[in-house]
Amino acid sequence: xxxxxxxxxxxxxxxxxxxxxxxxxxxxxxxxxxxxxxxxxxxxxxxxxxxxxxxxxxxxxxxxxxxxxxxxxxxxxxxxxxxxxxxxxxxxxxxxxxxxxxxxxxxxxxxxxxxxxxxxxxxxxxxxxxxxxxxxxxxxxxxxxxxxxxxxxxxxxxxxxxxxxxxxxxxxxxxxxxxxxxxxxxxxxxxxxxxxxxxxxxxxxxxxxxxxxxxxxxxxxxxxxxxxxxxxxxxxxxxxxxxxxxxxxxxxxxxxxxxxxxxxxxxxxxxxxxxxxxxxxxxxxxxxxxxxxxxxxxxxxxxxxxxxxxxxxxxxxxxxxxxxxxxxxxxxxxxxxxxxxxxxxxxxxxxxxxxxxxxxxxxxxxxxxxxxxxxxxxxxxxxxxxxxxxxxxxxxxxxxxxxxxxxxxxxxxxxxxxxxxxxxxxxxxxxxxxxxxxxxx
Amino acid sequence: xxxxxxxxxxxxxxxxxxxxxxxxxxxxxxxxxxxxxxxxxxxxxxxxxxxxxxxxxxxxxxxxxxxxxxxxxxxxxxxxxxxxxxxxxxxxxxxxxxxxxxxxxxxxxxxxxxxxxxxxxxxxxxxxxxxxxxxxxxxxxxxxxxxxxxxxxxxxxxxxxxxxxxxxxxxxxxxxxxxxxxxxxxxxxxxxxxxxxxxxxxxxxxxxxxxxxxxxxxxxxxxxxxxxxxxxxxxxxxxxxxxxxxxxxxxxxxxxxxxxxxxxxxxxxxxxxxxxxxxxxxxxxxxxxxxxxxxxxxxxxxxxxxxxxxxxxxxxxxx
Numbered sequence: 001x002x003x004x005x006x007x008x009x010x011x012x013x014x015x016x017x018x019x020x021x022x023x024x025x026x027x028x029x030x031x032x033x034x035x036x037x038x039x040x041x042x043x044x045x046x047x048x049x050x051x052x053x054x055x056x057x058x059x060x061x062x063x064x065x066x067x068x069x070x071x072x073x074x075x076x077x078x079x080x081x082x083x084x085x086x087x088x089x090x091x092x093x094x095x096x097x098x099x100x101x102x103x104x105x106x107x108x109x110x111x112x113x114x115x116x117x118x119x120x121x122x123x124x125x126x127x128x129x130x131x132x133x134x135x136x137x138x139x140x141x142x143x144x145x146x147x148x149x150x151x152x153x154x155x156x157x158x159x160x161x162x163x164x165x166x167x168x169x170x171x172x173x174x175x176x177x178x179x180x181x182x183x184x185x186x187x188x189x190x191x192x193x194x195x196x197x198x199x200x201x202x203x204x205x206x207x208x209x210x211x212x213x214x215x216x217x218x219x220x221x222x223x224x225x226x227x228x229x230x231x232x233x234x235x236x237x238x239x240x241x242x243x244x245x246x247x248x249x250x251x252x253x254x255x256x257x258x259x260x261x262x263x264x265x266x267x268x269x270x271x272x273x274x275x276x277x278x279x280x281x282x283x284x285x286x287x288x289x290x291x292x293x294x295x296x297x298x299x300x301x302x303x304x305x306x307x308x309x310x311x312x313x314x315x316x317x318x319x320x321x322x323x324x325x326x327x328x329x330x331x332x333x334x335x336x337x338x339x340x341x342x343x344x345x346x347x348x349x350x351x352x353x354x355x356x357x358x359x360x361x362x363x364x365x366x367x368x369x370x371x372x373x374x375x376x377x378x379x380x381x382x383x384x385x386x387x388x389x390x391x392x393x394x395x396x397x398x399x400x401x402x403x404x405x406x407x408x409x410x411x412x413x414x415x416x417x418x419x420x421x422x423x424x425x426x427x428x429x430x431x432x433x434x435x436x437x438x439x440x441x
Numbered sequence: 442x443x444x445x446x447x448x449x450x451x452x453x454x455x456x457x458x459x460x461x462x463x464x465x466x467x468x469x470x471x472x473x474x475x476x477x478x479x480x481x482x483x484x485x486x487x488x489x490x491x492x493x494x495x496x497x498x499x500x501x502x503x504x505x506x507x508x509x510x511x512x513x514x515x516x517x518x519x520x521x522x523x524x525x526x527x528x529x530x531x532x533x534x535x536x537x538x539x540x541x542x543x544x545x546x547x548x549x550x551x552x553x554x555x556x557x558x559x560x561x562x563x564x565x566x567x568x569x570x571x572x573x574x575x576x577x578x579x580x581x582x583x584x585x586x587x588x589x590x591x592x593x594x595x596x597x598x599x600x601x602x603x604x605x606x607x608x609x610x611x612x613x614x615x616x617x618x619x620x621x622x623x624x625x626x627x628x629x630x631x632x633x634x635x636x637x638x639x640x641x642x643x644x645x646x647x648x649x650x651x652x653x654x655x656x657x658x659x660x661x662x663x664x665x666x667x668x669x670x671x672x673x674x675x676x677x678x679x680x681x682x683x684x685x686x687x688x689x690x691x692x693x694x695x696x697x698x699x700x701x702x703x704x705x706x707x708x709x710x711x712x713x714x715x716x717x718x719x720x721x722x723x724x725x726x727x728x729x730x731x732x733x734x735x736x737x738x739x740x741x742x743x744x745x746x747x748x749x750x751x752x753x754x755x756x757x758x759x760x
Binding site: 053054055057058059060061086089090092093182211212213214215216217249309310312313314315316329330348349353354355 | 525528529556557559560561563564565568637700717720721722723724725726727734736
């Protein structure tokens with residue numbers, strides 16, 4: 001990605017130095033009383049939603065459902081119409097059973113809208129496209145807010161380093177942070193991971209993780225849209241906003257590999273491209289990636305994600321250990337001869353909704369003075385997927401250190417509607433596509 | 442000679458009728474997919490089940506006489522192979538040409554499109570020749586409208602009564618093959634033989650009218666609002682009943698599925714749809730098109746012999 005729009009930093013060393021100064025500086029400031037997690041008791045919790053898409057609206061409903069005494073006080077989005085649609089959806093969901101009204105003056109529009117909305121809250125929901133997450137998270141933690149934020153946590157390594165730094169500060173401030181890697185809150189996954197911890201399949205030696213399906217929505221370019229507005233509306237197809245589907249979606253499965261193995265990979269190599277989903281409305285991302293992640297133990301996980309119609313669909317995680325195998329989709333453990341050893345007692349009707357559980361736990365923890373710290377794992381799994389993307393884009397073998405120390409920065413610090421987007425189309429409306437063997441990091 | 446002529450004319454007229462009502466194969470324009478349709482003669486039947494029937498539920502009674510007008514029904518549950526074209530809309534430009542002879546002349550562009558789900562909706566159970574699942578009734582209805590626009594023939598979901606009539610295939614027993622649950626394995630996929638997954642369509646024996654998987658595999662959407670007490674209101678012979686929905690939930694699905702115990706697969710068994718079928722949809726507003734928590738619901742379509750007029754057609758695609 002030798003893209004002139006990509007800004008780079010002097011060095012990782014100076015970055016760390018700089019941020020640690022900021023961090024200690026912050027710690028020297030006495031925490032405001034709202035920042036102390038254990039003082040909430042039964043007091044009303046004010047909630048702000050940053051990023052009013054379908055997922056943000058869903059998360060807001062779950063937050064309002066998790067705790068009786070939560071009030072949605074502010075909403076922020078780049079677009080006013082998204083705020084209106086979101087509020088309508090939330091109101092319709094509760095259908096009068098809960099009074100939802102956000103003051104007109106607390107609806108904030110634009111790139112800096114998040115600051116004003118975060119200022120008004122005790123708890124914030126960060127659900128914009130992931131490119132902005134590091135900046136929003138940084139602001140929220142500096143302002144002593146509890147956070148629910150969706151995965152992934154950044155689209156570039158520079159963003160990840162910011163998130164990792166803020167993770168430490170959040171912990172020190174005893175702020176709760178739940179990350180929307182909801183498999184960690186899903187009964188079946190928790191149960192199967194417990195089996196692995198108990199050694200039921202021995203030590204994991206290999207695995208296969210999948211998100212193969214037909215892909216997601218497209219918002220086509222409309223007349224009179226600025227280039228920046230078009231990219232923001234069709235964000236899935238732009239790396240600075242989305243990070244490619246290996247990150248935005250497949251992170252779920254890669255994260256399960258990290259979780260079940262209990263470590264993060266040391267290196268990755270892979271291949272990918274865009275053969276089928278390569279229209280003018282499909283921006284710059286690939287439609288398939290295949291990555292080998294190697295862990296310190298020597299375990300190797302094959303990760304495949306594909307957005308192509310009419311092919312084998314599978315969203316799943318499978319692992320082979322020294323004593324047996326585990327297939328998460330089917331919820332089964334088999335021994336080395338393929339005999340069934342265990343089956344998770346799945347019941348469609350009785351399975352708790354993990355998206356709701358995330359918020360139940362978050363608000364219970366806030367009330368009880370607990371500290372949930374999902375950020376570090378969320379950031380490291382985000383970085384794992386970014387490493388995979390760097391491997392498929394470059395065609396090179398890269399180490400986690402390479403990714404962690406990379407100066408790749410896709411998202412500018414400050415943006416307005418007059419900013420030039422980080423990537424621009426040619427005369428035909430096509431964007432620069434990464435080329436394995438040529439793209440370098 | 443004169444007599445022969447009459448006979449010949451009569452035979453020609455009769456054959457015309459018979460030929461017009463034969464089973465046929467719908468080739469899906471712009472694809473290699475086909476869909477076979479079975480002609481279902483009109484008639485009267487006993488809808489519902491006796492209290493003494495094993496597994497009988499209150500909403501299945503009392504048994505009442507219903508008259509059904511003739512129609513064609515797809516011999517299989519709509520597979521992903523065809524449903525995916527409705528989602529991708531990549532064969533829309535193969536729509537049949539407008540002619541006066543078409544039952545339907547519709548702007549295909551005007552038929553709304555299902556959104557692409559963020560979650561993979563086959564849940565890895567397979568797509569080639571496997572039944573499409575998890576669609577809302579709204580999506581199922583729009584699929585029918587799209588198929589109609591594409592082919593020029595009027596397709597819609599069956600009413601509950603049409604569905605049960607076709608399922609029974611002239612029988613009054615618990616299943617179309619009799620009352621013996623032991624025989625169910627030969628005709629349908631249910632909890633204990635499905636290997637915890639839906640299965641390819643048309644693997645089991647059809648009922649005597651030639652319809653596959655009416656019992657099991659996936660439950661099938663009907664047009665009707667689910668009203669548990671509705672049979673009690675039907676006093677005399679009821680002709681082509683259709684409980685026009687007034688609200689989104691509950692509507693009726695029929696036939697039982699790969700997740701159900703045998704009694705849910707009985708010809709008379711009715712199941713209401715529920716808001717809970719979207720429980721794990723992480724978005725608000727929840728999708729109009731997908732039931733994240735209903736991997737047991739699919740579609741079978743019908744084409745009535747007497748095509749309704751344009752106004753009536755719209756009602757079947759917009760309730």
